[in-house]
Structures are given as C-alpha cells and as structure tokens.
Amino acid sequence: MRIAPFVSEALSKNQPVVALESTVITHGLARPENLEVARAMVVAVREAGAVPAVIAIVRGEVRVGLEEEELKALAEDQAAEKASLWNLSALVASRRTAGTTVAATAFLAHRAGIPVFATGGIGGVHPSPFDESADLVALARTPILVVSSGMKSILDLAATLERLETLGVAVLGYRTDRLPAFHSPTSPYSLPTRVESPEEAAAVYRAQRGLGLSPAVLVFHPVSEGLPFERVRAWVEEANAEAQSRGIQGKALTPFLLRRLAEQSKGATDRVNRRLLVENARLAGEIARALAG
Numbered sequence: 001m002r003i004a005p006f007v008s009e010a011l012s013k014n015q016p017v018v019a020l021e022s023t024v025i026t027h028g029l030a031r032p033e034n035l036e037v038a039r040a041m042v043v044a045v046r047e048a049g050a051v052p053a054v055i056a057i058v059r060g061e062v063r064v065g066l067e068e069e070e071l072k073a074l075a076e077d078q079a080a081e082k083a084s085l086w087n088l089s090a091l092v093a094s095r096r097t098a099g100t101t102v103a104a105t106a107f108l109a110h111r112a113g114i115p116v117f118a119t120g121g122i123g124g125v126h127p128s129p130f131d132e133s134a135d136l137v138a139l140a141r142t143p144i145l146v147v148s149s150g151m152k153s154i155l156d157l158a159a160t161l162e163r164l165e166t167l168g169v170a171v172l173g174y175r176t177d178r179l180p181a182f183h184s185p186t187s188p189y190s191l192p193t194r195v196e197s198p199e200e201a202a203a204v205y206r207a208q209r210g211l212g213l214s215p216a217v218l219v220f221h222p223v224s225e226g227l228p229f230e231r232v233r234a235w236v237e238e239a240n241a242e243a244q245s246r247g248i249q250g251k252a253l254t255p256f257l258l259r260r261l262a263e264q265s266k267g268a269t270d271r272v273n274r275r276l277l278v279e280n281a282r283l284a285g286e287i288a289r290a291l292a293g
Ligand code: PSU
Pocket: 021, 023, 024, 027, 028, 084, 100, 101, 102, 103, 120, 121, 122, 123, 124, 132, 133, 134, 135, 152, 254
C-alpha cells in the first residue's frame, strides 16, 4: 500500500483527510465526464478544508491519494477493473489497475487510518435475480464514516435498509428523517436517526468508536436538487424489465440500467449524479474537519 506524501503528511499532523471511492470514476460515469466529476470532488473536499485521497489500484499497487496526472490516467483507462473484496488480492497479484468499490475503499481507507470517505451510492440488495453487494458486509465490519446519497436507485431500498439494521450499521439522515433515494432526495422509508450538522455526525462517529462498535456510520445526504421518487421508480422498473427480457445481468447490469435511466430522463439522472457526488465530497470534508477539530 502506497500512501501519497501529501496524505501521510496530513494524517501525521492530524489534519482532516477524506478518502474518495474510485469505481464511480472507472465504472459509474461515462468518459470524459468521469474525470471532470472526479476533479470536482477533489476540489470540493479541498474547499471544505480537508485533504482528498482518491483510493485505487494502479498496476497492482494499492494507492491512497492520487496526483492529478494519476487521476487522469485512471479515468482514461478503458481496461480498469472494478475492485471489490473478492477480487482485490487477485488484481494486486496480477498487477492490474482498478477502481475500488465502497467495500474495497472502506477496507483500504481504514487500513490507511482515514476515518471518512465519500461516494455517490452504496451497493445493496436486489431480490430477483438475487444479488447482495459486498458493500453491506464490508460496512458491517469496518468502523468508518461514509457519506452517500443512499443506495443505487436500481436496488430494493426497503430490503437494503433491513439488511443494514441486521448488520448493525449506524444509519443517519443528514437533515432528513427519510432515506434519500439517490436521484431523489427522499423516499417513503424512515431512518432511525437524524443529524443536523457535520458536528452531530462526527459526535455519532466518536460515540461509535468509543463504544467499540465495529460497523460503519452511514451518513445519508439527500441531493439538493433531485427528481421525484415515483418517477425514478417507474423508470427503474421499466429498465429492469428490459434488462431481464434481454438477458442482461452481472457486471453489465448497472451500466445498462444507468444508461437507460439517463435516456429515459433525457440526461437528468446524470446531472443529478454529478451534483450529488460533489455535494457528498463537500459534506465529507466538513465532517472530517469536525472530527479532526
Ligand atoms: N452507485 C452508482 N454507480 C456505481 C456504484 C454505485 O450509481 O457504479 C458502485 C459503487 O462503487 C458501489 C458498487 O460500491 O457500485 C457496488 O457494486 P456491487 O453491487 O457489484 O457490489
């Protein structure tokens, strides 16, 4: 694991650092806007007064903190893989380059001593065909604070929320009582806890660590300007039915569904996706500051 000097220096001085997930760069967004959004996330963390550390696998090396040139190379690498936990060692052993999912980023950020990271949406549960993201189990055993806008909108939100409860992950709504639904700032599902500020989120994280609880603290941050929940759900149902009838599954499913949602919404889902990524990076920076201060 190679920690960039600008990151290790910040960590040694107890300055706020925010880890950034990179599957969103390699797989979540289309080129070339993936690089623009990644840069905007980096800037948002800096503007909040924290040091951004993009985590990725570069030619078999675990990297914590990328320089601008390295970020560009990752965003442009068409062969970049998606590193979760089940393939992380194999990607390192075969010297591959990969974006890290929430599961892999949580594990690596924690190993590097970074307590906060930002992403767009976490993985979750999809009942049929059955799929449960490794993100959930990783969040259950990694005491890190994660800022996201909910789960990917293509998942079963109620089932995912139930799994988070079962796994003992601390779930907070940021200035909301309802689960944000990624592209939508709200949904019908209630959250157990609401926080009003970065300081309150930081206080829950400190309590989590103080109690010796090993699961993560999830801060669900609604996008400031999103789309109506019912409309997105209708698009998702349509796209899912189409994927099923065309036999699209596994790794190809998320990119297909996201592309269909973008078409159905005439680009609106992509705009919301960009917005929430930058907003989450900023809030993660503010929480990191509250934790360091
Ligand atoms: N949300 C998106 N697009 C994505 C992801 C989330 O809108 O590409 C990525 C995140 O990196 C998340 C991962 O950790 O998908 C979950 O993948 P899986 O369901 O295969 O575990």
